[in-house]
Amino acid sequence: MKTISREQALQWIAQGESQKCEERMAEVNRRLHDLVLYVREHSPYFRDAYKDLGEAFILQDLPVTTKAGLLECYDHWVTDPKVTEESVRTYLSDLENVSENYLGRYTALSTSGTTGNPMPMVRDEYHNTIHGCLMEQRLLKGIEASLLSSKVASIIATDGFVSSYSSALRIKRRLGDRSDRFLILSVLTPTTEIVEKLNVFQPEMLTGYPSVLEVLAREKLAGRLSITPDVIASSAEKMTRDTYETLRNAFDCPILDNYCSTEGGEIAMSCSHGYLHLNEDWIILEPVDEEFRPVQLGEWSSGVLITDLTNFVQPIIRYHVGDCVRFSGQPCACGSNLPVLEISGRMGDMLSLNDTSVAFPVLYFMLSDVKNLSSWQIVQTGGNAITFRFIEKHGTSREPVGIAACEKLQQSLRSYGCGEVVVTISHEPFIKNPKGGKTPYVLNRSQ
Numbered sequence: 179m180k181t182i183s184r185e186q187a188l189q190w191i192a193q194g195e196s197q198k199c200e201e202r203m204a205e206v207n208r209r210l211h212d213l214v215l216y217v218r219e220h221s222p223y224f225r226d227a228y229k230d231l232g233e234a235f236i237l238q239d240l241p242v243t244t245k246a247g248l249l250e251c252y253d254h255w256v257t258d259p260k261v262t263e264e265s266v267r268t269y270l271s272d273l274e275n276v277s278e279n280y281l282g283r284y285t286a287l288s289t290s291g292t293t294g295n296p297m298p299m300v301r302d303e304y305h306n307t308i309h310g311c312l313m314e315q316r317l318l319k320g321i322e323a324s325l326l327s328s329k330v331a332s333i334i335a336t337d338g339f340v341s342s343y344s345s346a347l348r349i350k351r352r353l354g355d356r357s358d359r360f361l362i363l364s365v366l367t368p369t370t371e372i373v374e375k376l377n378v379f380q381p382e383m384l385t386g387y388p389s390v391l392e393v394l395a396r397e398k399l400a401g402r403l404s405i406t407p408d409v410i411a412s413s414a415e416k417m418t419r420d421t422y423e424t425l426r427n428a429f430d431c432p433i434l435d436n437y438c439s440t441e442g443g444e445i446a447m448s449c450s451h452g453y454l455h456l457n458e459d460w461i462i463l464e465p466v467d468e469e470f471r472p473v474q475l476g477e478w479s480s481g482v483l484i485t486d487l488t489n490f491v492q493p494i495i496r497y498h499v500g501d502c503v504r505f506s507g508q509p510c511a512c513g514s515n516l517p518v519l520e521i522s523g524r525m526g527d528m529l530s531l532n533d534t535s536v537a538f539p540v541l542y543f544m545l546s547d548v549k550n551l552s553s554w555q556i557v558q559t560g561g562n563a564i565t566f567r568f569i570e571k572h573g574t575s576r577e578p579v580g581i582a583a584c585e586k587l588q589q590s591l592r593s594y595g596c597g598e599v600v601v602t603i604s605h606e607p608f609i610k611n612p613k614g615g616k617t618p619y620v621l622n623r624s625q
């Protein structure tokens with residue numbers, strides 16, 4: 179198993195930031211060759227996929243991989259034969275395991291499953307050390323040290339192996355008898371209750387999904403929330419410039435944002451000017467069109483190919499995900515020469531049901547345990563009315579899925595403080611985004 183010391187990782191990361199672009203790309207090329215050599219030797223899937231690859235290959239010679247394709251041959255994809263899809267799924271299904279490593283040496287977590295089929299991801303120590311240090315050195319920039327003595331409130335999904343929850347639990351465990359300085363609140367807690375608890379707790383650091391933080395920013399601007407955090411950190415969901423400005427306006431403190439994924443890890447991180455910089459020395463990100471062809475600088479992609487140069491156990495190499503990104507090609511005023519990128523498409527509008535704001539992650543986690551639900555779209559049509567469109571998992575019966583989802587929504591929205599909401603099922607196709615790009619999960623047509 180490939181390992182690295184924290185000191186070495188921190189040193190390389192510092193180097194990567196100060197390097198000229200050409201030097202950095204030469205380093206990336208070396209790392210890519212190391213990874214390819216390793217996976218050829220240890221992964222039956224890649225041995226076969228790369229069998230005709232010469233010594234002097236370039237990135238574009240490597241075939242694109244997809245979630246569906248890799249899931250089909252999971253046990254041949256990984257480089258450690260002890261890692262099997264069955265055993266990792268078993269490990270992930272028992273919440274008691276959240277504090278133990280998988281097979282005693284790996285962390286395991288699951289993709290959130292917005293595309294219907296959650297995929298278990300196993301990360302080795304090499305990945306965890308480098309990505310942890312990237313977070314520390316490039317995002318938190320010294321805040322991490324003081325974080326251990328500050329009061330942190332985290333509003334996140336508390337359903338097990340979502341990566342933010344497991345990292346929150348890890349920090350809480352590390353805090354030991356000072357764990358009362360870390361408040362974890364479920365994203366499904368009604369806003370009024372979150373506001374009350376935060377007013378009592380008075381966090382110095384606040385973390386959560388951007389759209390949920392935006393709801394809290396509005397509470398602050400309305401005078402109901404009275405906290406003054408020193409720093410705000412968001413993740414998982416894409417932060418729009420509007421949300422960033424609202425947060426800055428309400429809290430007047432640094433806003434840390436990162437673009438991460440379960441498969442790729444810490445892909446990009448925000449700087450002091452609020453722009454995302456790609457961790458180009460450890461992650462290769464290729465913006466592509468629908469046929470996986472590269473798009474021009476400055477143009478929006480319809481997807482990206484991710485290569486994580488640090489995961490040697492479950493290799494992510496030219497792995498396709500549907501994120502729409504755009505590289506500006508412009509230098510950033512913060513002085514970092516790591517490339518700046520933008521991500522398009524928040525997951526949709528904010529609902530306002532009986533005057534209670536409901537952000538996308540709240541709806542997402544309300545529906546996350548509905549059996550056989552593959553994808554969905556919610557359209558608000560009136561003050562207390564929504565229409566629910568959905569696709570059931572292949573080969574399952576449609577009607578019970580719709581009934582279960584409607585019941586779950588009505589009940590969860592009631593306990594979220596929205597009162598009685600009328601949910602109507604629609605069998606029409608999903609409404610597309612008029613501006614192109616990702617089909618939104620949530621549309622508010624009531625305003």
Ligand SMILES: [Zn+2]
Nearest residue numbers: 449453510512
């Ligand atoms: Zn910058």
